[in-house]
Amino acid sequence: MTFKMKTDIKLAGVGGQGILSIATVIGEAATTAGLYLKQAEVHGMSQRGGDVQSDLRLSTEPIHSDLIPLGGADLILSMEPMEALRYLPYLGPDGAVVTSSRPFVNIPNYPDEKALLEELDALPKVTRMDIDQVAKGLLAPRSANMVLLGMAARHLSILGPDDLRTAIRTVFGRKGDKVVEDNLKAFEAGYEGLQ
Amino acid sequence: MRASPLRDFWVGEGGLKEVSFEEFCFVAGNEYICVVISTNRRMKMKKMLLGDEAIALGALHAGLSGVYAYPGTPSTEITEFIQNDLLARERGVRSRWCTNEKTAMEAALGMSFAGKRALVCMKHVGMNVCADAFVNAGITGVKGGLVVVAADDPSMHSSQNEQDSRFYGKFALVPILEPSDQQECYDMMADAFRLSEEVRLPVLLRIVTRLAHSRAAVEVGEPGPQNALAPDGERTRWVLLPGNAKRQYASLIAQQHGLLERAEQSPYNVLKKGKGLGVIACGIAHNYVQEALPEGISLLKVSQYPLPAEKVRELAAVSDRILVVEDGQPFAEEQVRGLLGPGYPVSGRLDEALPRTGELTPDCVAKALGVPGGKVHAPAHNLAPRPPQLCQGCGHRDVYTALNQVLADYPTARVFGDIGCYTLGALPPFKAIDSCVDMGASITMAKGAADAGIHPAVAVIGDSTFTHSGMTSLLDAVNDNAAITVILSDNLTTAMTGGQDSAGTHKFEAICLALGVEREHLHVVVPLPKNMEEITRIIREELDYKGVSVIIPQRECMQTLARKQRQKRMAAEGDFSTSSK
Numbered sequence: 001m002t003f004k005m006k007t008d009i010k011l012a013g014v015g016g017q018g019i020l021s022i023a024t025v026i027g028e029a030a031t032t033a034g035l036y037l038k039q040a041e042v043h044g045m046s047q048r049g050g051d052v053q054s055d056l057r058l059s060t061e062p063i064h065s066d067l068i069p070l071g072g073a074d075l076i077l078s079m080e081p082m083e084a085l086r087y088l089p090y091l092g093p094d095g096a097v098v099t100s101s102r103p104f105v106n107i108p109n110y111p112d113e114k115a116l117l118e119e120l121d122a123l124p125k126v127t128r129m130d131i132d133q134v135a136k137g138l139l140a141p142r143s144a145n146m147v148l149l150g151m152a153a154r155h156l157s158i159l160g161p162d163d164l165r166t167a168i169r170t171v172f173g174r175k176g177d178k179v180v181e182d183n184l185k186a187f188e189a190g191y192e193g194l195q
Numbered sequence: 196m197r198a199s200p201l202r203d204f205w206v207g208e209g210g211l212k213e214v215s216f217e218e219f220c221f222v223a224g225n226e227y228i229c230v231v232i233s234t235n236r237r238m239k240m241k242k243m244l245l246g247d248e249a250i251a252l253g254a255l256h257a258g259l260s261g262v263y264a265y266p267g268t269p270s271t272e273i274t275e276f277i278q279n280d281l282l283a284r285e286r287g288v289r290s291r292w293c294t295n296e297k298t299a300m301e302a303a304l305g306m307s308f309a310g311k312r313a314l315v316c317m318k319h320v321g322m323n324v325c326a327d328a329f330v331n332a333g334i335t336g337v338k339g340g341l342v343v344v345a346a347d348d349p350s351m352h353s354s355q356n357e358q359d360s361r362f363y364g365k366f367a368l369v370p371i372l373e374p375s376d377q378q379e380c381y382d383m384m385a386d387a388f389r390l391s392e393e394v395r396l397p398v399l400l401r402i403v404t405r406l407a408h409s410r411a412a413v414e415v416g417e418p419g420p421q422n423a424l425a426p427d428g429e430r431t432r433w434v435l436l437p438g439n440a441k442r443q444y445a446s447l448i449a450q451q452h453g454l455l456e457r458a459e460q461s462p463y464n465v466l467k468k469g470k471g472l473g474v475i476a477c478g479i480a481h482n483y484v485q486e487a488l489p490e491g492i493s494l495l496k497v498s499q500y501p502l503p504a505e506k507v508r509e510l511a512a513v514s515d516r517i518l519v520v521e522d523g524q525p526f527a528e529e530q531v532r533g534l535l536g537p538g539y540p541v542s543g544r545l546d547e548a549l550p551r552t553g554e555l556t557p558d559c560v561a562k563a564l565g566v567p568g569g570k571v572h573a574p575a576h577n578l579a580p581r582p583p584q585l586c587q588g589c590g591h592r593d594v595y596t597a598l599n600q601v602l603a604d605y606p607t608a609r610v611f612g613d614i615g616c617y618t619l620g621a622l623p624p625f626k627a628i629d630s631c632v633d634m635g636a637s638i639t640m641a642k643g644a645a646d647a648g649i650h651p652a653v654a655v656i657g658d659s660t661f662t663h664s665g666m667t668s669l670l671d672a673v674n675d676n677a678a679i680t681v682i683l684s685d686n687l688t689t690a691m692t693g694g695q696d697s698a699g700t701h702k703f704e705a706i707c708l709a710l711g712v713e714r715e716h717l718h719v720v721v722p723l724p725k726n727m728e729e730i731t732r733i734i735r736e737e738l739d740y741k742g743v744s745v746i747i748p749q750r751e752c753m754q755t756l757a758r759k760q761r762q763k764r765m766a767a768e769g770d771f772s773t774s775s776k
Contacts, residue, residue, distance in 0.1 A: 014581065027410070031243060040409040041245070042352070043268055043693070048619065050583030065486035066409035066479075069557040071571040085575035093570060106584070108623075111577035119577050176768075 006059035013079030029167035096125035143186035150190020251276035253384030260311035261289035263299035266692035267318030269407035270346035296321035310425030333367035340388030349554035359523035364399035373478035463498035473514025477521035483560035519543035590750035593722035613637035615657035635664025673711035716744035
């Protein structure tokens with residue numbers, strides 16, 4: 001007798017920040033673990049510096065809808081703090097928010113940063129970190145998204161951190177050892193919560 | 196990525212690794228492949244595929260000989276998959292981008308005439324462009340299987356309307372398939388080609404954005420053979436002179452009963468009887484209904500049309516009311532209302548049990564089914580919209596900067612835009628265009644406005660949109676000597692959809708001259724801040740000219756440029772593992 005587990009993840013960010021690479025790694029880990037998976041992506045017009053999101057659903061049972069219902073997400077995983085807030089209505093009652101704390105300001109009416117972070121911190125389960133800073137500190141500036149994935153690993157009960165480490169090796173393996181090492185380092189920094 | 200049988204296992208270029216006693220997985224690029232070896236040693240292969248990719252692979256495995264398409268979100272990835280597929284290359288499957296959806300449809304019909312299987316792919320509005328060929332292909336009929344994929348975009352994620360392509364299928368009196376998930380996308384292709392050849396009609400396969408661009412595991416089979424060359428000998432079918440056309444149309448009408456009978460018997464149309472509420476779920480709507488899982492209802496899943504009327508009546512007989520759940524417009528709902536008459540309670544989009552506009556969501560479907568939702572967070576306060584914008588360094592930016600600078604001195608000027616990245620010029624900071632309607636409309640609308648007395652009348656059109664539908668517009672303008680200034684902003688690619696080849700690259704001057712644009716009113720400039728003085732001077736001179744002028748700002752798209760540099764770098768580092776799906 002196995003019991004049913006599911007994790008619904010709302011991935012968010014700004015076009016070009018690399019949220020689909022996070023989805024690819026989680027997807028690889030989930031496939032290897034034999035989980036069911038559906039991943040609704042965003043292509044086309046919204047990729048040009050606008051807000052982007054992807055619904056990633058993992059389950060031990062077959063998944064029907066490609067989209068996560070309102071109040072259904074177990075995790076909002078965002079490369080940008082305001083983009084994390086955008087999907088708040090999708091966050092489930094016990095859901096967690098894991099986000100970069102550094103605003104990406106490419107619009108003139110970006111909200112007040114202090115007020116934004118206060119609103120974020122008022123949520124029951126929030127982990128935020130300046131992932132760009134961390135990645136830069138590791139001399140792996142292009143691996144900020146893997147820092148975020150490391151932070152998320154603490155909230156992904158359906159997958160263990162080792163599943164994700166293996167998936168990072170598989171997904172980035174063809175880009176060479178250096179890229180794999182950078183991404184693993186970034187993942188560990190996020191996982192350990194190293195500022 | 197291609198797997199080849201090796202003893203009992205399959206191996207691919209990405210390598211093989213053990214997962215458990217019965218399962219092996221390997222990965223190549225963005226693609227996950229899982230091979231399950233079952234106890235009876237029959238091999239099944241699972242791949243993580245977008246709906247679009249499942250359609251592409253299904254078509255290839257069904258013995259496709261050619262795909263004909265113009266890029267358009269959310270359909271683009273179908274053709275791209277085939278272009279990068281090794282089996283397609285080995286078999287010489289024709290896959291280059293076409294100039295527009297009409298040329299695509301006609302070429303596919305030609306391949307079908309020759310007896311081979313052809314696929315046409317487009318976004319929903321592309322159906323408008325190819326409608327002449329599509330509807331008349333219903334009259335001629337086909338020889339080799341011909342499947343037309345229309346990818347609808349309810350909620351207009353990347354489109355200017357949310358028209359429902361199923362109406363085109365009904366209009367042309369041809370069978371329609373509407374897959375509900377990625378597995379059906381794959382499975383239906385073989386059935387669609389077989390159906391097309393059996394009934395000798397084009398088959399329309401309709402998907403929506405959320406299926407096209409969502410990934411799931413798909414169990415795939417083995418590639419089947421391609422058709423041999425076997426041209427159709429029946430001239431009277433294909434020469435649609437009125438005498439022949441009347442006969443063909445009568446036979447198409449006579450076929451309708453048979454098509455309905457096939458839909459009634461189709462394994463894709465499944466009726467599960469319960470009591471109380473009866474639900475008709477079309478295509479992807481089936482997933483949202485399953486997600487809400489209301490207990491005890493009757494459910495009719497519809498994935499093949501004509502609408503199975505007998506099954507609808509059967510559902511009505513065991514239900515006390517019917518809810519029609521379909522993405523797009525109330526296509527099935529109107530027919531159901533007609534079938535059951537005014538006395539039978541039917542709801543759906545028409546009575547706003549479901550929203551009249553926008554795509555279906557698990558939430559609106561659950562609500563319509565009466566399934567209560569949980570508590571939902573209020574939207575955040577510190578939130579601002581983040582619309583898409585032109586990339587930093589994009590040549591279109593310099594074009595709009597120059598245009599705005601000059602037009603500040605021409606308060607009566609109007610700028611007619613077109614479809615592509617440069618439509619973003621409508622948004623701040625540029626706010627540079629007054630219209631965007633359909634592919635090619637910039638030039639012809641500018642001409643009509645000039646005819647009416649607007650001056651200056653400026654058209655802004657991209658290179659790929661120009662060859663898609665702007666060349667005939669320009670010929671009209673030249674023939675009328677219309678006082679318009681056309682800015683043909685050439686970034687050497689079809690950028691908005693991800694950088695596909697553009698049909699007219701390096702040919703634009705020749706095309707404009709051949710259409711009759713005068714040499715002295717045709718200019719090529721490089722849109723860079725350092726050239727601003729030259730560009731604004733030329734725009735100013737041409738606005739004052741009372742005839743057709745064409746200015747071609749020409750500079751490669753930043754995205755495709757960066758991609759080429761990346762590929763060069765990777766090649767230099769000896770990495771050849773890209774695009775080996």
